[in-house]
Amino acid sequence: NAGVTQTPKFQVLKTGQSMTLQCAQDMNHEYMSWYRQDPGMGLRLIHYSVGAGITDQGEVPNGYNVSRSTTEDFPLRLLSAAPSQTSVYFCASSTGLADQETQYFGPGTRLLVL
Amino acid sequence: DAKTTQPNSMESNEEEPVHLPCNHSTISGTDYIHWYRQLPSQGPEYVIHGLTSNVNNRMASLAIAEDRKSSTLILHRATLRDAAVYYCILRDVAFWTGTYKYIFGTGTRLKVLA
Numbered sequence: 603n604a605g606v607t608q609t610p611k612f613q614v615l616k617t618g619q620s621m622t623l624q625c626a627q628d629m630n631h632e633y634m635s636w637y638r639q640d641p642g643m644g645l646r647l648i649h650y651s652v653g654a655g656i657t658d659q660g661e662v663p664n665g666y667n668v669s670r671s672t673t674e675d676f677p678l679r680l681l682s683a684a685p686s687q688t689s690v691y692f693c694a695s696s697t698g699l700a701d702q703e704t705q706y707f708g709p710g711t712r713l714l715v716l
Numbered sequence: 717d718a719k720t721t722q723p724n725s726m727e728s729n730e731e732e733p734v735h736l737p738c739n740h741s742t743i744s745g746t747d748y749i750h751w752y753r754q755l756p757s758q759g760p761e762y763v764i765h766g767l768t769s770n771v772n773n774r775m776a777s778l779a780i781a782e783d784r785k786s787s788t789l790i791l792h793r794a795t796l797r798d799a800a801v802y803y804c805i806l807r808d809v810a811f812w813t814g815t816y817k818y819i820f821g822t823g824t825r826l827k828v829l830a
Contacts, residue, residue, distance in 0.1 A: 606759075635818065644803060644820035645760065661819070692759050703807070705752070705818070707759030 604628050606708035608693050614714045615683040623678040623711050625693030633698035634676040635660070635705070636668065638689040645692060651676055652698060683715045720804045725825040728794045736789040736824050738804030743784050748807045751778065751789045753800040754823070760803065763789065799828045 609624045627634065632653045637645040637660075647660030651670040665687060667679040676695075680687060690712050696705045721739040728734040740749065748767050752760040764771055764778045766787075771778040777790040791798055801823040 637820075642822075644822045646820070647818060650818075694759075703748075703765070704762040705760075707761065710759050 606693055606695055606706050608691075608708035608711050610711060611709070612712045612714075614716065615680075616716055617683060617685060619683050621680050621683065623680070623691055623693075623713075625676045625678065625708060626674050627676075627693075627695040627706070628674065629695060629706065630673060631695035631697055631706075632673070633696045633703075634670065635694045635696075636666070636676070636678045637692045637694065638662065638687075639692060639710075640689050648678065648691075680713075683713075685715045687713065688715045689713060719819065720806060720821045722802075722804055722821055722824045724822070725827065727827045727829060728791075729829050730796060731793050734791040734794045734798070734826065734828075736791075736802050736804075736826065737786065738788070739786050740804070740806055741785045743806055744808065746808050749778065749780060749784075749787050750805040750807050750818075751776070752803045752805060752820075753798075754803070755800045763802070765807070794826075794828045796828050796830060799826055801825050 606627045635650040636648040639645045646662050648666050649668040651657045654670050654673050657668050670676050690710045692710050693708045694705045696703050748765050750765040751763040753763050754760045764773055764776050766778045766780055779788045803820050803823040807818050
């Protein structure tokens with residue numbers, strides 16, 4: 603199993619550009635999430651999905667869109683990049699079963715917006 | 717949303733036990749207590765979780781106060797590889813409403829001295 607994979611590993615954008623961060627998992631997990639981590643801070647939940655076709659907002663959803671057309675993939679779209687979106691982005695997946703849940707995190711995407 | 721409070725940093729000598737505290741005075745009855753750790757330049761990794769009873773696994777032990785307002789992660793013999801940021805997280809997944817709350821705090825940076 604590859605686990606949770608994220609691409610790209612690093613990206614530089616100019617203000618106003620759009621891009622999609624890719625996330626895929628091969629563990630057949632229903633729950634997938636996107637977090638951002640600013641320097642010296644903990645992770646903050648952007649969006650999450652409880653299954654294909656179902657998404658919802660987390661703590662900091664503004665400026666980001668998500669969709670979940672398959673169980674495996676959960677892309678995060680930046681509509682119009684801003685310097686405030688410079689951060690490290692982590693994707694995670696889990697079974698969602700309350701007493702057994704373990705979140706598996708990807709290696710992260712470092713995004714710099716100039 | 718229920719929050720957690722952790723010390724910013726702690727130090728431990730190698731081969732000695734480490735007790736990492738976490739306060740969560742507003743925890744609800746359905747919140748599981750999760751601990752994750754994040755090594756430098758990596759995504760978080762699962763350590764342990766529990767609901768009411770103390771828990772043990774190969775990595776650590778979790779001691780939960782009787783009133784559930786606090787918990788302690790115990791590393792029985794710290795090694796240099798245990799140097800990381802440790803996050804105490806309250807996790808509530810309400811399947812009946814579809815909500816999914818997984819709120820990270822700023823964590824405790826553990827330094828292990830050789």
